[in-house]
Amino acid sequence: MKLYYSPGSCSLSPHIAIHEAGLTGSTELVKVDLQSHTLENGDNYLDINPCGYVPALELDNGEFIFEGPAIVQYIAGLAPEKNLAPAADTFERAKLQQWLNFLSTELHKGVAPLFNPAMPDEAKAIIVEGYKNRLTQLVQVMGDNKYLLGEQYSVADIYLFVILSWHPYFDFDASAWPTLKAFQERVGSRVAVQQALKEEGLA
Numbered sequence: 001m002k003l004y005y006s007p008g009s010c011s012l013s014p015h016i017a018i019h020e021a022g023l024t025g026s027t028e029l030v031k032v033d034l035q036s037h038t039l040e041n042g043d044n045y046l047d048i049n050p051c052g053y054v055p056a057l058e059l060d061n062g063e064f065i066f067e068g069p070a071i072v073q074y075i076a077g078l079a080p081e082k083n084l085a086p087a088a089d090t091f092e093r094a095k096l097q098q099w100l101n102f103l104s105t106e107l108h109k110g111v112a113p114l115f116n117p118a119m120p121d122e123a124k125a126i127i128v129e130g131y132k133n134r135l136t137q138l139v140q141v142m143g144d145n146k147y148l149l150g151e152q153y154s155v156a157d158i159y160l161f162v163i164l165s166w167h168p169y170f171d172f173d174a175s176a177w178p179t180l181k182a183f184q185e186r187v188g189s190r191v192a193v194q195q196a197l198k199e200e201g202l203a
Contacts, residue, residue, distance in 0.1 A: 002028045002058040004048065007200040008166075009034070010108060011055035013159045014071045015200065019192035020158070021079035029199065069100035072155035084155050092149065099148045099156040106134045107163050114170040128172065139177050146186065153187075161187040 003018060005011035018027050030039060037045045037052050049056045049066055057065045057074065065071050073096075076085035086092035110131050113119050119127075142148065148156045164184050167174050174180055187193060197203035 001026060001060060002030050004030045004032050004039075004045065004054050004056040004058070005200070006032050006034050006054050008202055009054055010068050010159075010162060012165075012196060012200060012202075013068050013155070013162045014055050014057065014075060016158045016162070016193050016196040017072045017075040017084060017155050019195045020084055020190075021075050021082050023075065023078060024195075068159065069097075069104055072158065073097075073100075076155050083152065086149070086152075086154070092152075095149060096154055096156055100159060102138075103156065103159045103163060107131070107138075107160075110134060111163070111166065111170065124170075128170075131172075132176075135174070135177050135180065139179055142179065142183075146183075157183075157187055158193075161193065 001023070003011065003014055005015055015029070018024055032039060032045050032054050034053065039045055046052055048058070048064065051066070055066075055068055055071055057071045059065070065074055073085055076082070077088075080087075085096055111127065113127055114124055145151070147153050148160065161184060164174070164180060166172075194203055
């Protein structure tokens with residue numbers, strides 16, 4: 001397989017999942033310049049993903065999977081013994097998909113405009129306020145659970161870890177949510193996470 005990625009972006013989520021699943025030996029990392037939409041060999045990334053963003057996962061048969069939540073679930077399915085996702089067609093799997101949708105639409109897409117330097121400060125303040133509300137809701141639902149699915153670590157936790165890791169890029173103070181800091185430290189200490197961060201030059 002090939003994972004098309006950009007360091008520190010949301011493609012870090014499937015990158016970590018690949019390490020967690022023990023699939024690094026069968027997966028090639030292909031770096032994408034998101035500004036020029038080119039690969040390191042000069043190829044046009046838009047020929048692979050017309051949307052222009054990462055991640056993209058190229059399978060050995062030449063098929064592609066786009067969108068992080070779909071990719072991480074596929075990766076989890078390649079190594080079911082790692083328990084990175086509940087079994088298909090179960091209540092627990094539906095809860096995982098619920099969290100992946102929340103993370104994708106409410107948190108990820110919620111803060112994405114903050115990376116746009118042309119975004120006015122007034123608009124940024126509104127975006128940040130909405131993001132704070134979603135973090136508070138997230139913490140309330142998690143309660144005392146170690147992970148989003150309770151005691152079971154999953155690909156949803158990887159995605160949340162990546163989103164929370166963006167806080168320094170837009171000077172966000174998350175000290176009001178100490179449980180999220182504990183979560184970030186818990187997930188960040190995992191060997192697979194450290195390996196992926198190192199490979200992307202982030203650790």
